[in-house]
Amino acid sequence: MIEHFSFAVEDADGRARAGRFGMPHGVVETPAFLAVGTLATVKALDPEDLRELGAQMILANAYHLHLRPGDELIRDLGGLHLFMGWDGPILTDSGGFQVFSLATLRTVAEDGVEFRSHVDGSLHQFTPESVMQIERNLGADVIMQFDHVIPGQSDEAAARDACERSVRWLQRCVAELNRLRAGGPPPNTTLPSRAHLPTTEFPRPTPTYPQSLFPIIQGGIYDHLRRDAARAIRDLDDWPGFGIGGLSVGESKPDMYRILESLDGELPRDRPRYLMGVGFPEDLVEGVRRGVDLFDCVAPTRMGRNGAAFSRDGRLNIKRAEYRTDPRPLDEECDCAACRRFSRAYIRHLFTADEILGLRLLSLHNVHFLVRLMRGARAAIRAGTLDAWSHEWLARYHSRPVTTE
Numbered sequence: 323m324i325e326h327f328s329f330a331v332e333d334a335d336g337r338a339r340a341g342r343f344g345m346p347h348g349v350v351e352t353p354a355f356l357a358v359g360t361l362a363t364v365k366a367l368d369p370e371d372l373r374e375l376g377a378q379m380i381l382a383n384a385y386h387l388h389l390r391p392g393d394e395l396i397r398d399l400g401g402l403h404l405f406m407g408w409d410g411p412i413l414t415d416s417g418g419f420q421v422f423s424l425a426t427l428r429t430v431a432e433d434g435v436e437f438r439s440h441v442d443g444s445l446h447q448f449t450p451e452s453v454m455q456i457e458r459n460l461g462a463d464v465i466m467q468f469d470h471v472i473p474g475q476s477d478e479a480a481a482r483d484a485c486e487r488s489v490r491w492l493q494r495c496v497a498e499l500n501r502l503r504a505g506g507p508p509p510n511t512t513l514p515s516r517a518h519l520p521t522t523e524f525p526r527p528t529p530t531y532p533q534s535l536f537p538i539i540q541g542g543i544y545d546h547l548r549r550d551a552a553r554a555i556r557d558l559d560d561w562p563g564f565g566i567g568g569l570s571v572g573e574s575k576p577d578m579y580r581i582l583e584s585l586d587g588e589l590p591r592d593r594p595r596y597l598m599g600v601g602f603p604e605d606l607v608e609g610v611r612r613g614v615d616l617f618d619c620v621a622p623t624r625m626g627r628n629g630a631a632f633s634r635d636g637r638l639n640i641k642r643a644e645y646r647t648d649p650r651p652l653d654e655e656c657d658c659a660a661c662r663r664f665s666r667a668y669i670r671h672l673f674t675a676d677e678i679l680g681l682r683l684l685s686l687h688n689v690h691f692l693v694r695l696m697r698g699a700r701a702a703i704r705a706g707t708l709d710a711w712s713h714e715w716l717a718r719y720h721s722r723p724v725t726t727e
């Protein structure tokens with residue numbers, strides 16, 4: 323594995339694993355949930371909040387940051403860690419998903435994708451090469467390859483085409499990354515003065531750390547395409563980890579779970595597996611049971627801004643009238659900064675009055691909920707009780723009708 327990256331499976335229970343994923347900016351205990359900071363911010367949360375609630379790693383997005391404020395600007399300001407004030411591990415998604423889901427007027431060719439920005443309509447082209455340049459400018463620990471993402475219900479021919487193109491694009495990503503590495507240290511070697519920053523140990527003085535590239539396995543809902551892609555990718559290199567993309571994009575849950583099971587035997591046991599964009603509590607539990615180590619999803623913060631909170635007994639919508647006089651915390655078992663201090667009645671009041679603290683408290687609670695859920699899964703794997711733990715967890719979570727809608 324690339325220097326500065328390590329992955330050790332410390333315990334296994336069935337297909338599930340408890341491990342440690344070491345990167346230049348720290349170690350992540352897996353299974354882990356990555357908080358999503360698309361625009362170099364986990365919406366409504368300060369990095370200090372994230373540290374306090376136990377988040378270990380953050381995801382940011384190459385497409386969004388390229389458009390706003392620009393990856394070169396972030397490079398010139400010392401890279402993403404310094405720019406956003408987070409000194410832990412960061413992963414950048416390549417923008418494949420966003421180009422195919424958010425941008426308009428896409429033209430897909432073998433060379434790359436031409437699209438119009440969803441922000442201002444300006445014309446851009448992403449190629450495997452340009453995306454590597456962007457992700458290198460951002461400077462995350464883990465960078466994802468540029469891939470061709472298709473809707474979850476795509477037919478087999480479309481899935482095969484996108485899957486095979488993604489493997490060809492992976493080879494171009496590797497070639498470009500090697501070219502950039504050979505050109506000397508990354509462009510963010512010269513850091514601006516840190517004299518204004520509060521502590522001497524932050525940020526860590528390691529501007530020339532290596533970045534590791536994760537390939538992404540595509541193939542839609544077709545087991546054989548997924549397995550073929552995994553084999554083709556494994557034949558190319560000794561990868562530090564594997565992304566599993568194109569799931570949770572409209573396919574059924576049984577399809578997603580089956581694909582994870584069929585990939586389990588194709589992926590090396592001693593490398594982390596990252597299920598991209600999947601992060602509802604039940605999906606995390608089911609994913610861990612099928613050997614996934616890393617997850618990310620915008621759900622906890624997006625739902626939080628809409629008034630929805632996770633709880634051990636299912637989701638609740640704080641805007642409902644039933645919580646108007648409810649003195650209990652969002653989740654009576656939660657020890658987050660919102661649940662320790664505030665009642666459902668107070669948070670409902672904040673939402674009703676359009677007070678910004680309401681969004682913040684629910685976002686904080688929801689991210690904390692998923693981080694804590696993964697800590698629980700890890701403890702169960704280590705104790706060899708994941709089966710019983712996950713059945714009990716899911717039964718209780720689904721025991722009450724969802725009151726979100």
Ligand SMILES: [Zn+2]
Pocket residue numbers: 652653656657658659660661662687690
């Ligand atoms: Zn809480």
